Each structure stands twice: as C-alpha cells, then as structure tokens.
Amino acid sequence: MTSVVDSLLNLFSFTGLDNSILLILVLHIPALSIFLVMVVNATVAVYVERKVAAFMQDRLGPMEVGLFGFKGGKKFWGGIGQTIADAIKLLTKEDIVPDSADKKLMLLAPFIIFIGAFLTFIAVPFSQNLVVSDFNIGVFYIMAMSSVGVIGIIIAGWSSNNKWSLYGSMRAAAQIVSYEIPIGLSLLLAVLVVGSLNLGDIVQWQAENRWFIFHSPFTFIAFFIFFISVVAETNRTPFDIPEAESELVAGWMTEYSGFKWAIFFLSEYANMMIVSIVASVVFLGGWLSPFAIINVGIPNSWMIFDGPLIGIIWLMSKALFLIFVMMWFRWTFPRLRVDQLMYLCWKVFIPFCLANLFFVSIWELIGGLFFK
Amino acid sequence: MGEYINNIIYGVKSLITGMSLTLKHFRNKKNLVATLQYPHEKWPIPERNIGFDPSEYNTIRSRLHVDIDDCIGCLQCERACPVDCIKIDTIKPSKGNEFDCGITSNDTRKKMIVPRFTIDMSECMYCDLCVHPCPEECIYMVGGPNDSKHEIDYEFSQFERHGLVFEFATATDQDIIDIGAESYLEKRKQREQKLTRAEKLEGMLISEGAVPVAAAPVAAAPVAAAPVAAAPVAAVSIDFNIKSIDFIKDKEVRGIAKKAFMGAKRAKLEGVAMIDFIIAELDKASKLDVDTKSTLEGFKEGKA
Helix, strand or coil, rough: CCHHHHHHHHHHHHHHCHHHHHHHHCCCCHHHHHHHHHHHHHHHHHHHHHHHHHCCCCCCCCCCCCCEECCCCCCCCCCCCCCHHHHHHHCCCHHHHHHCCCHHHHHHHHHHHHHHHHHHHHHCCCCCCCCCCCCCCCHHHHHHHHHHHHHHHHHHHHHCHHHHHHHHHHHHHHHHHHHHHHHHHHHHHHHHHHHCCHHHHHHHHHHCCCCCCHCCHHHHHHHHHHHHHHHHHCCCCCCHHHCCCCHHHHHCCCCCCCCHHHHHHHHHHHHHHHHHHHHHHHHHHCCCHHCCCCCCCCCCHHHHHHHHHHEEEEEEEHHHHHHHHHHHHHCCCCCCCHHHHHHCCCCCEEEEEHHHHHHHHHHHHHHHHCCC | HHHHHHHHHHHHHHHHHHHHHHHHHHCCHHHHHCCCCCCCHHHHHHHCCCCCCCCCHHHCCCCCCECCCHHCCCCCHHHHHCCHHHHHHHEECCCCCCCCCEEEECCECCCCCCEEEEEEECCCCCCCCCCCCCCCEEEEECCHHHCCCCCCCCCCCCCCHHHEEEECCCHHHHHHHCCCCCHHHHHHHHHHHHHHHHHHHHHCCCCCCCCCHHHHHHCCCHHHHHHHHHHHHHHCCCCCHHHHHHHHCCHHHHHHHHHHHHHHHHHHCHHHHHHHHHHHHHHCCCCCHHHHHHHHHHCCCCCC
C-alpha cells in the first residue's frame, strides 16, 4: 500500500528538487483536498441530517431555498440550497467575544479542535493507496489525534468564562476520556488478530479471511461497543450531555458565534466522518466489496469489484451508512443522564471489552492449534 | 448478576423497538407527512355554517368587493363609509366629447369614468353601510348571499401593508386622455411624488441616495470643502472614523474632539478637511498638545 504523498513525490520527481523541499510543496495538495472533503462533508451532512430528522418526525425539513434557481421536487431535494445559505450567514455574522472571556484562549480553542480533526484525516484511508500518509501505527495515530480535540473543548469551556460552557466542557472531557477506553480496547482486538497497527494490513487480513465483524461472536459484539462509543466520543445524541440544549444552552459552544462556531461545526461533522471510516475499515472490510464478507464460494471473476478505484465507492457507502445510523440514533433515543452515561461506559462496555479481549485471544489460540 | 444481564437484554430490545419505529416513519414519509407548505398550498375552507342566510350572515369573515363595470361613480358608498376607507375619483367627459363611458348590467348609461376606486381593508370595519346605498348593487361583501357573484376569499393576508389597499378601478391612462382630463394625470402624478417624498422623510422608504428635500439647501455648504477633500481621499483613502479618536487618553480632550468630529460630519466635511476642523476646534479650546496634533496629522497620510 502506497500513500498519496509517496505517489505525488514520485510524480514530481522529474523536477529534480531535493525531496525535503518537494515534500513541503507537494503537501499542499492533500492538505487542500482534506479541507475540501471536510467542507463538502459538513455541507452535505448538515442538509441530510435536517432532512432525515424531518422525515423521522413526519415533517418536510428545509423546503424554501433552491440552488441557482433549481428547487427540486417536493420531498428530498426541496431546500437543496439551505446549507449554503446557512454557511454564508455563519461566515458573515458578527464575531462576538464576551468582555470577561479569556480572549486569546477563546480564539485558540476552535483551531485546536479543528487541527485535531484535520490531523486525524492524514491517516484515514479513503481507499487502497488513497491515504495521505500510510503510517505503520495508523490505528494508534488516529486514537491519539482524535483525543487532541478534548484540549480544545476544555479551553473553549474555560475561556468563555460562563458556567454553562464550563459545565459542558467538564462533561465533555469526562465523557470523551472515558469512552476512549472501550474504543481502544475494541480496536485492540483487530490489532491482536492481525498483528499490525497498519490500517492497510488490517484490510489485507480481511481480504484474505473475512470481514472482521464476522471473525468471531466477540468481534461482533465489539463492533457495536465500538460504534456506540464513537457516537459518545463525537458528542452526538443520545450522548450529547456536553451540549445538552435543554440543560446547558449549547454547552461549551454557548459563547461562540459566526466563523468560530462554524469551525466547531465543521470539526464535529469531520469527526463523524473519521469514526465512520475507521469503523468501516477495521470492522466492515474497508474498501472491499460486500462479496468478501466471508470469502467462500465466490467466483474469481467477481473480484473485479475490488479494485482501488471502486474501493472508494464501497468504503464511502459503508461510512455514509454508518453516518446515517448516527443520525438515526440521534432522532430516536433520548439523552442519557450523566450517571447513566458513566454506568454504560465503566460497568457495561469496559467489562465486555476485557472479556472480548480474553476470548478473542483464546479463539486465536485454539484456531491456531486446530486449523493450521 | 442476573439483573445486570437482564437489564442489558432489555436495553438492547428497547433500542431495536425504538429504531424500528423511527425507521417506519422515515420510510412512510409520503403518507405520514403532516406539514402543509402554507403559502404554496392551502387547506380547503372548512364547510361550517358561516351564515348563508342573510340574517345570520357573518360579514367579518368576508371582504368588500366592487364590480367596477357596474359602478356609475355616484359616490354614495364613499359618503356612507364611517371610517373613510373608500376613496373614489370620477371624471366627466367635457362638453362635446363623445367618449362612451359604457352601460351597467342594469342598463344604466354611465355618465362618467372612475379612474380611482380604492378600499383600504385595514381600515374597513365591516359595518356593511356602504353596501345598501349603492343603486347598482355593485359594492358588496363577498361570500354568503353573494356567493354567486364572488366566492368568499381564503384569507386576507398580504406580504405588505400596502397590499391591503385594494384598487378596483380599471380605467386606463388612455381612457383618461380620451376623455380630455390630462390635468387629472398630472395631479395624480404630483400626489404620488408627494407620498414617496413623505415616506422617504419618515424613513419608511430607503432611498437610493440622499434625501431629495435635504439635498438642495445643504449642497451649498460643502462646496468649499469638497474639492480639497476629494483629491486626497481618492489618493490615499483616509481611514478615519470616530473610533480613531480613542487614542486620546484624556477624557475631556477626547470629548471635545468627538464633538468636533460630529460637527464636521454634520457640515459634510470629510477626510483631511475633517481632521483640520478637529485640530482647529482643539486649538480653540487650547487643549491641543504636540502628540495629539502629530497623531491627527498622521491620519492625513493614511496611517491609522
């Protein structure tokens, strides 16, 4: 598996520049692409989320704003330009900073959160060979970088000098730190079985054997623990106690408006995308076609569906489905109380994760004894 | 331990139940959607009894309507209206003018044309008093007994307040000219201009430029300053506003400077001329020190 940066370095090697200089020049291309992916993802996801919410509640959602005069049908495409109008509104809004806020930190916080999401994208593969940089420790790197956001959240809550914000950020920190443990333990199963932290290797193992979710009953449970935990990690309903509207106005985002708030929003939806892609790559076969679920009795000719180019479609459809499921969660379940949230993490998920770890190890051991 | 496991099983079951319920609504959206896209679609008028018998007829759900073809311009309704919400203008053909004003549906030959027949429904109080004097029965409340003439309106909502002033007259400008009343057109034009001007003064209309009334007398004052100010403004575009004065630390001096700024603004001074004016005012109050002066002079070069 090669990475985008490597390919670009090869492509531009004819210029004869020193590799370190070329790298700095070339890096702008994936950086801009990631930013573009984040922006497009947020724009589309916000619109889809509003429509999904509306349909689940027997409403129609945005229906008035068209796009360049196009104002689609009566159902899904009705208000297709709404998000763009909202984005323009957000970017032209006044940037309000409270008098008693810590102004420097308040400015810093959105960028820390944004950088957390942005850096995570470096190791997130979109298809075979379509990853900005192919780390040997991809899983570990993603875990580490997605934790950077917590610092931004605490800074945002503290610098706003507002009790709602502070409560929100404290809750967010407690929640995210707690839920990182089940996430890490669930990903550890894949690492344990495959013997590599490289996401490419994990997918390669699934191509040779089967989707990791079907590896054993324990990994099946692990997938659901992982998915519910990442919903909590991204602060989405039903785990949205950090920004619980009915209790804390908007939690740690209360004092933010305009462009800074737009950055929070961008990062939130980027995080959704990241965790969905990671879940797809580790548990659902990444860029492999659904025919590779069990790898038994499939004619070889069907494997044309498993190219690197078509892989991006498979991976994105899996990830988008998971994003849809997150929206589905959001409009179905009521918010958990703080104690329920902690109960779920520490008393349900973590024991189950530890048991999973134990049993998967046994499974591998026995499998190794009997099937080799 | 048993309760712990049972709780988890119960939890998973209820999650699945909840999610299948929302999925059902998500997929059946066509049948279940409750939203009505109001300005585009409307519910049918409810078929309840709004008093079709004249004695029960509830005019408050109705609206005045005029069949202008039948109107002979007798002004009876205008006189009857207690709140003066009906305004009618009429023009008689001058002697020797053979203009045909038309015939009403009661075979009455009309003697004049009606170039204006407005009803301000925001003022109308639904007293029905204008309806009865009409000799041609051309003004009436819609719906109820008059349902055959004009069915009841769905609603009275309009996007703007002006929308509630209904104009029923259909006489064209050509008709008015044919009948020999160019002076009426002239008068109407003047009246409209007067109205627009008044609205601009009240700030109800946002005009494209300066207020036309105010422009004339003020224009003379800044003529002297304008050529001086215009050249440097075009060259460096001085960034100088009332916040620029905040660099002055002493409250008293700052107050005088701000007062001078507003004075200069009122006299339509701009850029360099304005700064000169402020310096002069400060000098007059003998509050001008070297630092303040040099900073203010600095603004002239365009450094903020």
